[in-house]
Amino acid sequence: xxxxxxxxxxxxxxxxxxxxxxxxxxxxxxxxxxxxxxxxxxxxxxxxxxxxxxxxxxxxxxxxxxxxxxxxxxxxxxxxxxxxxxxxxxxxxxxxxxxxxxxxxxxxxxxxxxxxxxxxxxxxxxxxxxxxxxxxxxxxxxxxxxxxxxxxxxxxxxxxxxxxxxxxxxxxxxxxxxxxxxxxxxxxxxxxxxxxxxxxxxxxxxxxxxxxxxxxxxxxxxxxxxxxxxxxxxxxxxxxxxxxxxxxxxxxxxxxxxxxxxxxxxxxxxxxxxxxxxxxxxxxxxxxxxxxxxxxxxxxxxxxxxxxxxxxxxxxxxxxxxxxxxxxxxxxxxxxxxxxxxxxxxxxxxxxxxxxxxxxxxxxxxxxxxxxxxxxxxxxxxxxxxxxxxxxxxxxxxxxxxxxxxxxxxxxxxxxxxxxxxxxxxxxxxxxxxxxxx
Numbered sequence: 511x512x513x514x515x516x517x518x519x520x521x522x523x524x525x526x527x528x529x530x531x532x533x534x535x536x537x538x539x540x541x542x543x544x545x546x547x548x549x550x551x552x553x554x555x556x557x558x559x560x561x562x563x564x565x566x567x568x569x570x571x572x573x574x575x576x577x578x579x580x581x582x583x584x585x586x587x588x589x590x591x592x593x594x595x596x597x598x599x600x601x602x603x604x605x606x607x608x609x610x611x612x613x614x615x616x617x618x619x620x621x622x623x624x625x626x627x628x629x630x631x632x633x634x635x636x637x638x639x640x641x642x643x644x645x646x647x648x649x650x651x652x653x654x655x656x657x658x659x660x661x662x663x664x665x666x667x668x669x670x671x672x673x674x675x676x677x678x679x680x681x682x683x684x685x686x687x688x689x690x691x692x693x694x695x696x697x698x699x700x701x702x703x704x705x706x707x708x709x710x711x712x713x714x715x716x717x718x719x720x721x722x723x724x725x726x727x728x729x730x731x732x733x734x735x736x737x738x739x740x741x742x743x744x745x746x747x748x749x750x751x752x753x754x755x756x757x758x759x760x761x762x763x764x765x766x767x768x769x770x771x772x773x774x775x776x777x778x779x780x781x782x783x784x785x786x787x788x789x790x791x792x793x794x795x796x797x798x799x800x801x802x803x804x805x806x807x808x809x810x811x812x813x814x815x816x817x818x819x820x821x822x823x824x825x826x827x828x829x830x831x832x833x834x835x836x837x838x839x840x841x842x843x844x845x846x847x848x849x850x851x852x853x854x855x856x857x858x859x860x861x862x863x864x865x866x867x868x869x870x871x872x873x874x875x876x877x878x879x880x881x882x883x884x885x886x887x888x889x890x891x892x893x894x895x896x897x898x899x900x901x902x903x904x905x906x907x908x909x910x911x912x913x914x915x916x917x918x919x920x921x922x923x924x925x926x927x928x929x930x931x932x933x934x935x936x937x938x939x940x941x942x943x944x945x946x947x948x
Contacts, residue, residue: 666681675694722738904940
């Protein structure tokens with residue numbers, strides 16, 4: 511988890527969140543208050559928060575408001591790194607709430623802490639089909655519980671792709687065999703999007719860096735492909751630049767699409783596909799729309815944007831990706847396009863995070879002078895906390911001609927020490943540009 515959705519209850523204080531967790535169900539204003547408070551405490555790391563969360567996890571109640579908040583509290587304790595919570599988290603493995611059991615197993619793995627008793631319990635839970643087999647396998651492998659191999663290995667032949675992939679990765683991680691890892695690669699191009707996403711995580715868990723080129727071509731959200739590059743890259747970050755550039759550009763021609771159309775669809779249908787939950791279908795639509803003239807698709811695109819596109823974070827990404835893929839739009843559309851790109855770059859809503867980098871690309875390519883006016887804010891980690899966006903800023907500066915950069919005098923105005931950027935990949939991307947100018 512990268513924390514993009516941490517602070518969504520901005521009017522809530524840490525003290526109030528802790529107070530809410532101390533209430534009885536009868537004292538709640540809303541049944542969602544416990545969950546809201548637990549989720550917010552990820553922003554409130556301190557002993558008082560740890561105590562409040564541990565006390566809440568220890569509660570035993572059949573009330574739905576308590577059950578869903580206990581699950582969240584276990585997750586938050588793990589994300590805060592509270593190792594003293596391991597005993598109470600481990601006890602949750604005995605719950606009849608399978609979702610709480612799942613979160614407990616995941617949390618023990620995240621904390622890299624367990625006990626022999628908890629290990630034995632997780633191994634036993636693998637024999638219960640109602641439990642989250644995939645998460646249990648991942649937890650046991652992540653905790654290096656070699657005693658679990660006897661239970662895990664048979665799952666390599668499970669009919670469920672997500673279970674099979676996790677078992678193959680876990681078996682490799684625990685030292686059994688790496689021979690079946692190529693079978694996970696097939697899952698990168700499964701018809702089901704969840705299976706494709708799971709395959710990327712399985713290859714990460716198996717440290718299968720040899721398959722990065724195939725990961726790059728899997729038609730899933732760029733978030734998953736970027737996660738793989740960051741996790742599997744070895745050596746200098748500079749070696750990963752071309753892969754990250756490819757993902758940020760996100761051209762569907764670089765993907766192995768798993769869907770196809772029986773006949774040529776209408777523009778309206780193609781744009782409606784941007785709202786599909788399966789990114790594979792979105793990329794297929796984008797591939798078709800990129801071949802059409804902007805003047806022909808703008809009316810349907812504009813209509814869909816104003817109706818729902820502006821507020822649907824999946825479609826939002828593909829609208830911007832399409833806009834940035836054409837360099838000439840109708841003159842009467844330019845003002846609106848500029849506004850939506852600028853708004854997207856500086857949009858604070860966390861669910862629209864992945865749109866920010868493609869908005870930077872589109873702004874630089876369609877309105878280069880305006881891009882140069884805002885680039886200092888785009889690449890400054892003090893004003894832009896999204897690493898992909900800062901990376902895209904440096905990437906687009908590198909795409910511009912040297913004369914453009916010198917004429918704009920952006921170098922004189924860009925008062926940023928690149929080495930202070932907290933992300934090593936952003937630093938490497940920026941240094942490539944700086945070296946080329948000297």
